[in-house]
Amino acid sequence: MGKMKTGCRYCKTTANFKGNFNAMPPNCPTKIYSEITKNKQPYLEDEITAKIMQVADQTPFDEKGKLRxxxxxxxxxxxxxxxxxxxxxxxxxxxxxxxxxxxxxxxxxxxxxxxxxxxxxxxxxxxxxxxxxxxxxxxxxxxxxxxxxxxxxxxxxxxxxxxxxxxxxxxxxxxxxxxxxxxxxxxxxxxxxxxxxxxxxxx
Structure with missing residues (x-):
């Protein structure tokens, strides 16, 4: 509870979306829980997880770029x-x-x-x-x-x-x-x- 008491709840930036590490506030979970948030392995080690992520990424738009x-x-x-x-x-x-x-x-x-x-x-x-x-x-x-x-x-x-x-x-x-x-x-x-x-x- 301590570290997460503020974090995302009070964030006013889009630093994570932009990948701007320096603009992330000190209490950003990306910084204080980096061992969790920066871990890519779950998406690389399991084929089903990887496929779901790939398909989910393609899902919002059709082949003509129109929203579904x-x-x-x-x-x-x-x-x-x-x-x-x-x-x-x-x-x-x-x-x-x-x-x-x-x-x-x-x-x-x-x-x-x-x-x-x-x-x-x-x-x-x-x-x-x-x-x-x-x-x-x-x-x-x-x-x-x-x-x-x-x-x-x-x-x-x-x-x-x-x-x-x-x-x-x-x-x-x-x-x-x-x-x-x-x-x-x-x-x-x-x-x-x-x-x-x-x-x-x-x-």
Missing amino acids: SRVEELVFFAKEMGYKKIGIAFCVTLINEAQKLAAILEKEGLTPILACCRLGAIDYSEIRLPKKNPEKFVSICNPIAQARLFNEVKTDLNVILGLCLGHDILFTRESQAPTTTLIVKDRVYGHNPIKTLAKIIEG
């Missing part, structure tokens, strides 16, 4: 990595979006496998969670089952669509395949949490 949307990036990344079977772990409120994504992936020659968050139809009370109407059946989100289902069918890549905060953590922890997030849940700002940050900055 996030969905277009997902398709490009999956194809370049040689991923075929794509798991889509979605919130039940985003079933239409999940099905549309599946159609896009299929059109691109990929194999989507969908898993709704309410898999298993487990009632809140069955895992000792409170609910407003104890007599009424209400199924709880089941991110562990979503991940384990994908593990069972051996997906190559998993995509999160709007899982609740916490549930996304459990899903990622359980997933054997690499996982990326396409939609992050924000009930106030239409799944766009950057609006919260913009509002705070604006005061």
Whole structure:
């Protein structure tokens, strides 16, 4: 905590982006944690890591230099990595979006496998969670089952669509395949949490 108490939080420079070591503040993690930050070996020693970095670097722009949307990036990344079977772990409120994504992936020659968050139809009370109407059946989100289902069918890549905060953590922890997030849940700002940050900055 000591060294990191300031660092990036209060930095006003773009020195790291420009590679300007002299302009980096004294508490810059590049300086005080150089054994970690300057270590290139993780990207050189593992073939999968190296390939992910190479493909990620190519992902933002198409062959004509035009920016790709996030969905277009997902398709490009999956194809370049040689991923075929794509798991889509979605919130039940985003079933239409999940099905549309599946159609896009299929059109691109990929194999989507969908898993709704309410898999298993487990009632809140069955895992000792409170609910407003104890007599009424209400199924709880089941991110562990979503991940384990994908593990069972051996997906190559998993995509999160709007899982609740916490549930996304459990899903990622359980997933054997690499996982990326396409939609992050924000009930106030239409799944766009950057609006919260913009509002705070604006005061």
